[in-house]
Amino acid sequence: MESLGVLMTFPMNHYLEEELERRCKLFRLWEAPPERRAEFLRSNAPSIRALVGNANVGADADTIDALPKLEIVASFSVGLDKVDVARCRERGIRVTNTPDVLTDDVADLAIWLAIAVLRRLCEADRYVRSGAWTTMGDFKLTNKFSGKRVGILGLGRIGLAIAKRAEAFDCPISYYSRSEKPYPNYKYYPSVIDLASHCDVLVVACPLTEETHHIINRQVIDALGPNGVLINIGRGPHVDESELIAALLEGRLGGAGLDVFEKEPYVPEELFSLENVVVVPHVASATWETRKAMADLVLGNLEAHVTNKPLLTPIV
Amino acid sequence: MESESEPSPPPPPSFSDADDPPPSHSPELPEVIALSPLLPAFDAALSARFRLLKPSPLPLSSPISSAASAALVRAPTRVDAALLDLVPSLRLVVTTSAGLDHFDLPECARRGVAVASAGHVFSPDVADYAVALLLDVLRRISASGRYLRRGEWPLRGDYPLGSKLGGKRVGIVGLGSIGSLIAKRLEVFGCIISYNSRKAKPSVSYKFFPTVYDLATECDVLILSCAFTNETRHIVNKDVMHALGKDGVIINIARGGLIDEEELVKCLMQGEIKGAGLDVFENEPSVPNKLFTMDNVVLSPHLAAFTTESSSDLLELIIANFEAFFSNKPLITPVSM
Numbered sequence A: 001m002e003s004l005g006v007l008m009t010f011p012m013n014h015y016l017e018e019e020l021e022r023r024c025k026l027f028r029l030w031e032a033p034p035e036r037r038a039e040f041l042r043s044n045a046p047s048i049r050a051l052v053g054n055a056n057v058g059a060d061a062d063t064i065d066a067l068p069k070l071e072i073v074a075s076f077s078v079g080l081d082k083v084d085v086a087r088c089r090e091r092g093i094r095v096t097n098t099p100d101v102l103t104d105d106v107a108d109l110a111i112w113l114a115i116a117v118l119r120r121l122c123e124a125d126r127y128v129r130s131g132a133w134t135t136m137g138d139f140k141l142t143n144k145f146s147g148k149r150v151g152i153l154g155l156g157r158i159g160l161a162i163a164k165r166a167e168a169f170d171c172p173i174s175y176y177s178r179s180e181k182p183y184p185n186y187k188y189y190p191s192v193i194d195l196a197s198h199c200d201v202l203v204v205a206c207p208l209t210e211e212t213h214h215i216i217n218r219q220v221i222d223a224l225g226p227n228g229v230l231i232n233i234g235r236g237p238h239v240d241e242s243e244l245i246a247a248l249l250e251g252r253l254g255g256a257g258l259d260v261f262e263k264e265p266y267v268p269e270e271l272f273s274l275e276n277v278v279v280v281p282h283v284a285s286a287t288w289e290t291r292k293a294m295a296d297l298v299l300g301n302l303e304a305h306v307t308n309k310p311l312l313t314p315i316v
Numbered sequence B: 001m002e003s004e005s006e007p008s009p010p011p012p013p014s015f016s017d018a019d020d021p022p023p024s025h026s027p028e029l030p031e032v033i034a035l036s037p038l039l040p041a042f043d044a045a046l047s048a049r050f051r052l053l054k055p056s057p058l059p060l061s062s063p064i065s066s067a068a069s070a071a072l073v074r075a076p077t078r079v080d081a082a083l084l085d086l087v088p089s090l091r092l093v094v095t096t097s098a099g100l101d102h103f104d105l106p107e108c109a110r111r112g113v114a115v116a117s118a119g120h121v122f123s124p125d126v127a128d129y130a131v132a133l134l135l136d137v138l139r140r141i142s143a144s145g146r147y148l149r150r151g152e153w154p155l156r157g158d159y160p161l162g163s164k165l166g167g168k169r170v171g172i173v174g175l176g177s178i179g180s181l182i183a184k185r186l187e188v189f190g191c192i193i194s195y196n197s198r199k200a201k202p203s204v205s206y207k208f209f210p211t212v213y214d215l216a217t218e219c220d221v222l223i224l225s226c227a228f229t230n231e232t233r234h235i236v237n238k239d240v241m242h243a244l245g246k247d248g249v250i251i252n253i254a255r256g257g258l259i260d261e262e263e264l265v266k267c268l269m270q271g272e273i274k275g276a277g278l279d280v281f282e283n284e285p286s287v288p289n290k291l292f293t294m295d296n297v298v299l300s301p302h303l304a305a306f307t308t309e310s311s312s313d314l315l316e317l318i319i320a321n322f323e324a325f326f327s328n329k330p331l332i333t334p335v336s337m
Helices: A014-023 A034-047 A059-067 A085-091 A103-118 A120-128 A130-134 A157-168 A191-196 A218-224 A242-249 A270-275 A288-304 B040-049 B081-086 B105-110 B123-139 B141-149 B152-156 B175-187 B212-217 B238-244 B261-272 B289-293 B308-326
Strands: A005-008 A025-028 A047-054 A071-074 A094-096 A151-154 A175-176 A201-204 A227-233 A255-258 A276-280 B031-034 B051-053 B070-071 B092-095 B115-117 B169-173 B191-196 B223-225 B249-252 B275-278 B296-301
Touching: A005 A014, A005 A034, A014 A025, A014 A288, A025 A034, A034 A047, A034 A276, A059 A085, A059 A227, A071 A288, A085 A094, A094 A288, A103 A120, A103 A227, A103 A255, A103 A276, A103 B123, A103 B141, A120 A130, A120 B123, A120 B141, A120 B212, A120 B289, A120 B296, A130 A218, A151 A157, A151 A191, A151 B238, A157 A175, A157 B175, A175 A191, A191 A218, A218 A227, A218 A242, A218 B175, A218 B308, A242 A270, A255 A288, A255 B031, A270 A276, A276 B141, A288 B040, B040 B308, B051 B081, B070 B308, B081 B105, B092 B289, B092 B308, B115 B152, B115 B308, B123 B175, B123 B223, B123 B249, B123 B308, B169 B175, B169 B212, B175 B191, B191 B212, B212 B223, B238 B261, B261 B289, B289 B296
Parallel strands: A005 A025, A005 A047, A047 A071, A071 A094, A151 A175, A151 A201, A201 A227, A227 A255, A255 A276, B031 B051, B031 B070, B070 B092, B092 B115, B169 B191, B169 B223, B223 B249, B249 B275, B275 B296
Antiparallel strands: none
16 A cells, blocks of 8 residues: 555554555654644645544544545544544545454453552552551551442443453442443443442443533532542543542542543643542553554555455444 | 579460450350450450450460460461460460461361361452452553653653553462452453462363473463462472563462562563562562562552451451351361361
């Protein structure tokens, strides 16, 4: 696909970048300083037929409109909140994402975050490294994870993988979804507040859309309560971050494990001082195995597009 | 020159049980001797149900004249011939741990002293922590959290990639209560489980290896969940670590003495193994300082077993064992000797 002009929006993965450089005509959006971006797009637009974006920088309406030759948006992510899918549909632009290959890693992290918050894992590690164990005695008792009621917001691929894992820890599973699913072992709740009222650990695992923006609001947080733990491996804007921080500071929420934030890579520093909060820098799919599989999927979709074969993982 | 006087014999131990006289209308409560210092919650719960004798000072160093037949001990109080000689009336010792390295079990058996342990109360919590340690070491999650807290995410971009848990070959050393719960959890995460144990277990489908060395040669991860005995001391040595290899990860939630700790630190520093998750150490609470600056290790202060839930389960179990004993019923969690 040497003639395929590809705009990569962000330095998301070395291997992907090298392969695109090797096999296509690669344009790197981040090489243009922000004030020169529009000009960069304008001058290269005649050559750009494909866009590879990710959760940092996708393909919004302005970008799509600036690229009249755009045929395909291949996102290096499963979430498409940064792609104006409707605009792509209007223009007849194909859209692909990277489902399935990252499901395991994301589900693994969700479980890890729940254990880490309840068992104060990071705090305990800091306790040893600081030498406190020798001077201040044993660490305090923490909270058991096994057997806790796990509520999953969104029972898609990732939500199901989280449920399967939590079941191995004897956790009763409940969920909220737009419609009830055929899983009789998992209890369905018709609203997020109902779900939050009946679980100990609430995991956000649904797509980010206009409807799910701030789906975790003050009411849901209060329903989860002072013994409840919120785990977010979805998108930062799923959670009203300022309400979350207020609830944590006031003790209205028992704890939080967060992989995503409203304004990545900026994380409110109030979250650093709370021992019942674990924050990590959007690492849910961050293994070399999974990122290579995601990259291969992006490359495979582009290859299929240029050879007129069926796309591997099309959304549009 | 003054002649040295003989050391005077230690004063006989005193009992502090006068605070809780038995209720006047109930039969005399059975006696339980606390041969180790008690946590306040345990003291209170036991005192409510039994006549709790608390000899002082501890550890016991001279005979006591009680006729009490049941005692509670916590590690590191050793239950051996010396202790049993001081309390010859004992017929039952209940301990607060699953680990029994503080017991001379053959000696207890010889004297007809039954032993009751913590059984399985701690197993789920320990298994949970083992899984979390393994994920953390492979994925470098805590290290990425430190990176975030140092403010490096906006400055230096994403944290370097870790390694996926799914598909890893995990070798479990000791497939008992804890080991089998670890196996059950990790299978669902897509790990391939094999194990080493004193004997192969025909009822499990995991592949058995007759030695830890053999296990290490065919695994990416070693998880230690076996008892600490003379035979298992330093069972993870230099050869085992080299067999595990440069991508290998060791998780220890059992006892520090299972690993040659000095060698482990060397292997970690030289990249002979990839990383380690350690809840236990050879000389707790001392931990080799070199580990403190490593990002490929995750450390915890011997807490894998201890949650509010497991503590309350333990207390219930201890009381149930004593009550069974006093009603001549079978112990709930007897140790076979």
